[in-house]
Amino acid sequence: xxxxxxxxNVDDAxxxxxxxxxxxxGSHVLVHAAEKKAQAMxxxxxxxxxxxxxxxxAFSRMDEARPASIEIAITKARSAARxxxxxxxxxxxxxxxxxxxxxxxxxxxxxxxxxxxxxxxDQTIGAIGVSSGTTEEDLLVAQAGLDAFFGR
Numbered sequence: 791x792x793x794x795x796x797x798x799n800v801d802d803a804x805x806x807x808x809x810x811x812x813x814x815x816g817s818h819v820l821v822h823a824a825e826k827k828a829q830a831m832x833x834x835x836x837x838x839x840x841x842x843x844x845x846x847x848a849f850s851r852m853d854e855a856r857p858a859s860i861e862i863a864i865t866k867a868r869s870a871a872r873x874x875x876x877x878x879x880x881x882x883x884x885x886x887x888x889x890x891x892x893x894x895x896x897x898x899x900x901x902x903x904x905x906x907x908x909x910x911x912d913q914t915i916g917a918i919g920v921s922s923g924t925t926e927e928d929l930l931v932a933q934a935g936l937d938a939f940f941g942r
Contacts, residue, residue, distance in 0.1 A: 809913070810910060810911075810913055810915055811841060811842065811915055811916075812839070812841050812842070812847060812908060812915040812916035814847060814848070816916075816939060817839040817847035817848035817916070818848055819935075819938055819939050820837075820839045820848070820908075820918050820935035820936070820938065820939050821837050821839055821848045821849070821850050821935065822938075823934050823935045823937070823938030823939070824837045824850075824918065824920060824931045824932065824934055824935035825837065825850055825852060826934070827930065827931050827934030827935075828852060828931050831923075831927065831930070831931070833922065833923045833927055833931075834852040834853060834854040834855040834856075834922060835850075835852055835855055835859070835863070835920050835921065835922040835923060835927075835928070835931055836849075836850070836851045836852070836855045836856070836859040836860050836862070836863035836920070836921050836922055837849065837850045837852075837863060837918065837919070837920050837931065837932075837935070838863040838864040838866070838867040838868075838918070838919045838920075839867060839916060839917070839918050839919075839935075840864070840867040840868055840871050840916055840917055840919070841871065841915070841916045842871055842913075842914055842915050842916055843871070843872070844867070844868035844869075844871045844872045844898070844917075846864060846867075847916065849863075849864070852922075855922045856921075856922050859921035859922040860921075862900075862902070862904075862919075862921035863904070863919045863920055863921040863922075864919060865897060865898065865900050865905075865919065866900055866902065866904045866905030866917075866919030866920065866921060866928075867905055867916075867917045867918055867919030868898055868905075868917070868919070869895075869898065869899045869900045869905050869917075869919075870905035870906055870907045870917035870918070870919060871907060871908075871914060871916055871917035872898065872899070873899060874907055874909075874914040875907060876903070876905065876906050876907065877900050877901060877902055877903055877904060877905035877906075877919070878901070878902075878903030878904075878905075878925070878929070880899065880900065880901040881901050883901075885901070887901075888900070888901025889901075902925065903925040903926075903928060903929055904919060904920045904921055904925060904928030904929055904932055905917055905918070905919040905920075905932070906918055906919075906929075906932045906933065906936055908936065908939065918932045918935045918936065919932070920932045920935075
């Protein structure tokens with residue numbers, strides 16, 4: 791056994807064996823379905839998909855999407871994954887509290903709608919964040935990604 795290889799019989803108290811994760815292919819399913827919905831709506835979006843830790847897996851900036859929406863989409867996805875809730879639900883709709891959370895998290899948490907967690911069983915495996923439309927449009931596009939991912 792090399793120094794990098796560890797024995798399989800590690801004490802179960804030291805590790806988590808039951809954790810699942812979002813694959814690259816799964817992240818692309820989300821992005822492509824969201825793009826399809828966006829095209830049907832005639833709006834150009836930025837779409838981000840992150841893993842459970844909020845790290846970017848897939849991203850699309852549709853032609854003519856606003857450049858300023860790039861970071862917003864990523865932040866929405868990151869916030870939904872790390873906080874394990876829809877961004878619209880952050881701080882219970884209290885704008886002042888959401889602003890404080892954004893500042894305290896160095897802008898990694900947002901209360902702006904358009905970020906949805908991807909939950910399988912009881913585990914948040916990632917999130918999708920969408921920006922460039924209205925909050926309602928962003929949510930419709932994000933939900934289309936989730937619907938395709940879950941085969942709905």
